[in-house]
Amino acid sequence: MRDKQLCDEGESSEGDESTEFCWWRTCATPEEMSSLKVTCISDVGSLTPRLKVMREMERLTMVASEGLDDLRHRLVSYRAGDLWVPMGGVKKEDMEIPSTITILLVGFAAGGKSSLVNLMYSVLGRAGIIPFAQTSGSSVNSESTTMFLEEHNVLRSVRSGFCVFDSRGFGYNDREDESLMELSQWTSEGVKHNQPCCRLSDESRNVNIGSTSTSTSRKFSKRQVNCAMVVANMADLYDQLKTGDSKPLEATREVFCQPDLKRGNQNPILVLTHGDKLSAEERIDGRVKICQFLGISETSGVYDIVCLTECGVLAEECDPVTAYALTEAVYRALLISDMSHLPKKNFKDRTVSVFSWLLCMIGTFFALLARLFSGPNQKYRKFK
Numbered sequence: 001m002r003d004k005q006l007c008d009e010g011e012s013s014e015g016d017e018s019t020e021f022c023w024w025r026t027c028a029t030p031e032e033m034s035s036l037k038v039t040c041i042s043d044v045g046s047l048t049p050r051l052k053v054m055r056e057m058e059r060l061t062m063v064a065s066e067g068l069d070d071l072r073h074r075l076v077s078y079r080a081g082d083l084w085v086p087m088g089g090v091k092k093e094d095m096e097i098p099s100t101i102t103i104l105l106v107g108f109a110a111g112g113k114s115s116l117v118n119l120m121y122s123v124l125g126r127a128g129i130i131p132f133a134q135t136s137g138s139s140v141n142s143e144s145t146t147m148f149l150e151e152h153n154v155l156r157s158v159r160s161g162f163c164v165f166d167s168r169g170f171g172y173n174d175r176e177d178e179s180l181m182e183l184s185q186w187t188s189e190g191v192k193h194n195q196p197c198c199r200l201s202d203e204s205r206n207v208n209i210g211s212t213s214t215s216t217s218r219k220f221s222k223r224q225v226n227c228a229m230v231v232a233n234m235a236d237l238y239d240q241l242k243t244g245d246s247k248p249l250e251a252t253r254e255v256f257c258q259p260d261l262k263r264g265n266q267n268p269i270l271v272l273t274h275g276d277k278l279s280a281e282e283r284i285d286g287r288v289k290i291c292q293f294l295g296i297s298e299t300s301g302v303y304d305i306v307c308l309t310e311c312g313v314l315a316e317e318c319d320p321v322t323a324y325a326l327t328e329a330v331y332r333a334l335l336i337s338d339m340s341h342l343p344k345k346n347f348k349d350r351t352v353s354v355f356s357w358l359l360c361m362i363g364t365f366f367a368l369l370a371r372l373f374s375g376p377n378q379k380y381r382k383f384k
Contacts, residue, residue, distance in 0.1 A: 027281045053287055078334060080099060102223040106170075120152065133153065187260040264336075283304070
């Protein structure tokens with residue numbers, strides 16, 4: 001009798017855990033649950049956006065238990081360019097592949113970027129499988145997580161591995177051109193550990209990040225951004241959307257649709273955090289509305305990741321679905337990076353580039369001359 005009671009208690013607790021991890025099932029109707037079990041690929045196109053989100057969560061659930069270790073192993077053995085697919089007869093040796101792949105986290109303040117990095121330490125670092133660690137050297141002050149770029153890397157050697165950069169969040173009230181200009185600077189000029197993130201609003205608040213941080217960042221290597229993850233607070237965006245304020249979502253779209261963040265035909269990866277603050281129904285509805293507003297698919301390249309539970313514990317310690325979703329997001333970022341490498345420039349390409357530059361300079365020179373000499377001619381005609 002006692003054994004039966006213990007067995008019933010064990011089954012009950014297991015069911016509670018399954019309900020906690022599979023939160024989307026609590027709001028699914030019997031018809032929707034039967035649709036989720038359909039394995040025919042041809043039926044996917046007929047699904048509603050709501051069912052697509054549920055089906056994506058079911059996919060993560062099915063592969064989380066067995067696929068997590070396999071995906072971790074791929075990250076352990078990963079080298080820059082391993083996921084590149086030969087195209088057009090171009091060899092891998094002829095591709096411009098950097099030694100270290102760089103993933104940049106961008107988004108607005110309180111979006112969950114730092115929490116996502118902490119979850120990466122839990123999923124990748126604490127497991128003891130992947131040496132996920134911060135770049136050596138401490139930041140200048142206690143506000144480094146919001147004022148400076150931080151590099152967290154998985155380096156196999158000095159010339160092999162990948163790293164994740166945590167950046168300072170933008171403000172919804174910041175000037176749009178200022179945010180986009182800083183994003184363009186990061187993607188075009190590269191990023192460094194301890195590099196200051198300067199804003200015009202810092203002057204009004206008398207925030208001085210000083211020249212010390214600039215000299216400190218020079219000690220670290222500059223990384224070229226290969227892929228971006230846009231991190232957004234889904235609970236905050238959904239609450240603002242319900243009140244009729246679409247400004248935060250429009251600002252997020254401006255960052256997400258920034259051309260400098262795109263690689264080839266691939267959009268940046270979208271990571272939605274703090275979704276556990278919403279009910280299951282709101283969580284699904286919020287993801288659908290945000291994706292529709294951004295003009296992207298509800299399932300491709302979009303991840304709903306809970307970083308912290310209500311008790312303040314990292315979600316990975318109790319939720320394998322979250323752990324797999326985060327690992328897959330990192331793997332997808334590496335895949336996008338390797339698929340967007342360009343061929344090396346040979347002598348012919350450099351010659352054409354120099355020749356085009358000379359033609360532009362000559363054209364600019366003659367345009368300047370035409371403008372200079374057209375001024376006196378117009379004055380003479382007016383006088384005449």
